[in-house]
Amino acid sequence: MHSPAVLIFLSLFLFSVGAVGVIVRRNLIIVFMCIELMLNSANLMLVAFSHFLKNIDGMMFVLFVLAIAAAEAGVALALFVVLFRQKGNIDTIKLNLLKH
Amino acid sequence: MDVIIFFMAVVFAMGSAIAIICVKNPIHSALWMVSTLFCTAVIYLLLGFDFLAAIQVIVYAGAIMMLIVYVIMLTSIEEEIKKRYRLRLFQIVGIFFVIIFFIQAVKYGMVHLTGWEGFDWKSIPERFGSVNYIAYKLFTKFVLPFEVVSILLLAGIAGAVYLAKKEKNKGE
Numbered sequence: 483m484h485s486p487a488v489l490i491f492l493s494l495f496l497f498s499v500g501a502v503g504v505i506v507r508r509n510l511i512i513v514f515m516c517i518e519l520m521l522n523s524a525n526l527m528l529v530a531f532s533h534f535l536k537n538i539d540g541m542m543f544v545l546f547v548l549a550i551a552a553a554e555a556g557v558a559l560a561l562f563v564v565l566f567r568q569k570g571n572i573d574t575i576k577l578n579l580l581k582h
Numbered sequence: 583m584d585v586i587i588f589f590m591a592v593v594f595a596m597g598s599a600i601a602i603i604c605v606k607n608p609i610h611s612a613l614w615m616v617s618t619l620f621c622t623a624v625i626y627l628l629l630g631f632d633f634l635a636a637i638q639v640i641v642y643a644g645a646i647m648m649l650i651v652y653v654i655m656l657t658s659i660e661e662e663i664k665k666r667y668r669l670r671l672f673q674i675v676g677i678f679f680v681i682i683f684f685i686q687a688v689k690y691g692m693v694h695l696t697g698w699e700g701f702d703w704k705s706i707p708e709r710f711g712s713v714n715y716i717a718y719k720l721f722t723k724f725v726l727p728f729e730v731v732s733i734l735l736l737a738g739i740a741g742a743v744y745l746a747k748k749e750k751n752k753g754e
Contacts, residue, residue, distance in 0.1 A: 489625070490691040492592050496599050496618070498684040503603035505676035506669065509662055511654055512608055515615050518646065519599060526622055533629040538715060541631060542724050545716075548641055549731045553738030555646045559653045560745035566657045 489530040496523035510565070510572040514558055521551050588628050595621035606663050608654045612647055619643040631711035 496519055503516030525544045532540030566572050598617040605611055619642045626635040720728055 487692060488589075488592060491688060492595060492625075494684055494687045494691065495596055498680050499596075499599040499603060501680045501683075502677055505673050505680070507603060508667060509608055511650060511657065512603070512611050515602065515611060515650060518642075519602065519615065519618065522619065522622055522642070526625065529626055529629060529631060529634065533631070538711070538719055539723075541634060541711060542716070542719055542727075544634060545637070545720075546724075546727055546731050548637060549735060552641055552646060553735050555649055556738050556742040557745065559649055560742040562653055563656055563746050571661075572657055 486530060486534055489526065493523045493527040493530070496520070496526065508574050510562055510574055510577075511559075513574060514555075514562070518551060518555070521547060584628060587624065591621045591624040591628070595625070608659050608662060609651065612651050612654060615650075616643045616647050619647070629711075633711060633713050633716055 500516040500518075500520035500523065503519070504513050507513055507516065525547055528540040528544050528547075532538060532544075562572055565577070569577065571577075595618050598614045598621065601614040602611050602618065605614065619638060623635040623638040623643070626632075626638060
């Protein structure tokens with residue numbers, strides 16, 4: 483049973499998939515979801531080592547990360563709604579106002 | 583039995599994570615994300631963190647993903663489904679470097695795990711992730727981060743309300 487190895491592999495895999503999604507996808511909401519996925523993989527690693535080291539502190543950090551993710555989701559989704567109302571799309575390639 | 587459920591959760595989490603970035607419809611993407619979060623909650627449960635698993639399902643899979651689905655419905659998804667995009671150069675280079683990162687990180691993680699192979703993961707202390715212990719820690723050692731996070735949540739609510747309300751008198 484190589485449980486820590488499996489958990490580390492899963493966490494790194496989820497993080498890499500999230501990073502690829504941030505790079506590849508052009509819809510801002512899906513990019514945001516991939517960022518949530520990366521946060522989730524960090525949570526998984528924290529919980530895994532909290533379990534294996536018999537120390538609750540890692541799990542407490544996961545609780546705080548959850549709260550911050552909730553606050554972030556509220557503000558980011560409000561921003562997306564405002565952006566869609568003003569520009570008509572939320573495509574990451576088309577939103578290049580700072581370029582011109 | 584636990585081992586079978588554990589590996590099923592791991593495999594499902596990986597599969598649905600890939601499905602998030604591969605399906606075209608954003609709503610389907612969000613539902614695959616819910617599936618990943620549930621698999622992660624199952625893993626938390628098997629590691630003995632029952633409270634955290636409940637919080638994961640309620641806050642992440644319930645509240646945040648619900649909010650995301652609402653906003654996807656507020657924005658237009660028809661053109662997103664129809665269009666096909668070609669990968670640009672920077673995206674291909676980015677994928678390449680993410681893959682390199684993954685390989686190197688797995689190698690590094692496995693190298694530093696040599697002492698862990700014989701770990702007996704049945705030897706979980708009795709009520710380690712229980713609500714009692716979490717509450718005790720939360721109000722003694724972690725009381726300052728707890729208060730800071732509560733203020734941050736309040737600021738988040740205020741910011742979201744201010745951003746999303748319609749501006750009437752200020753013409754922009």
